[in-house]
Amino acid sequence: GWRNERVVHVPNVERSRVILVLDSDPLAQRNKVQEVVKMMETELGGGWIFHKLCKVYLFISSQRIAGCLVAEPIKEAFEVLSYPVGERQDGAIAKRRRSNPSKLQFGEIVLEREVIKRAPSEVLHENHTGVILCKKEAVHAVCGIRAIWVTPSNRRKGIATQLLEAVR
Numbered sequence: 001g002w003r004n005e006r007v008v009h010v011p012n013v014e015r016s017r018v019i020l021v022l023d024s025d026p027l028a029q030r031n032k033v034q035e036v037v038k039m040m041e042t043e044l045g046g047g048w049i050f051h052k053l054c055k056v057y058l059f060i061s062s063q064r065i066a067g068c069l070v071a072e073p074i075k076e077a078f079e080v081l082s083y084p085v086g087e088r089q090d091g092a093i094a095k096r097r098r099s100n101p102s103k104l105q106f107g108e109i110v111l112e113r114e115v116i117k118r119a120p121s122e123v124l125h126e127n128h129t130g131v132i133l134c135k136k137e138a139v140h141a142v143c144g145i146r147a148i149w150v151t152p153s154n155r156r157k158g159i160a161t162q163l164l165e166a167v168r
Helices: 027-044 159-167
Strands: 006-008 016-021 055-061 064-073 076-080 102-106 109-113 134-140 143-150
Touching: 016 027, 016 159, 027 055, 027 064, 027 143, 055 159, 064 159, 143 159
Parallel strands: none
Antiparallel strands: 006 016, 016 055, 055 064, 064 143, 076 134, 102 109
16 A cells, blocks of 8 residues: 555445556556556557556555556547347347257256357348447547456456446
């Protein structure tokens, strides 16, 4: 822990905390952010994650950094167009194929497994070419998320969600 750290209150965070680091903070805090950003760049690619106007949120658990979110101020954003699962662009329902259920028997106990296979998104969205489609009109926004990262050993624990709640 640092002497004058900014702890962001996030509900449902037990024995952990989220701290905010700005460019105006002491050198020790900024150096730690640079170390974390270097770690992020090895997994996410380098050179684009951090600049002077960014705010960095660190998720601290057991005296270690478990996750990091880099946010930047923005004025406008473009809403991403999405389609409901199982529905085509023209509104028709896509077929779902079901495999035969498999049974596993242990004495008198029978376990039955059923797998539902969904058609890949290329089939569901015939015009989809891997491009993210956005609306043409911009909407007002105040915060953009440049990058979010959680240590591999702490993934699937809701840390990224807690970081997003802290930013909100």
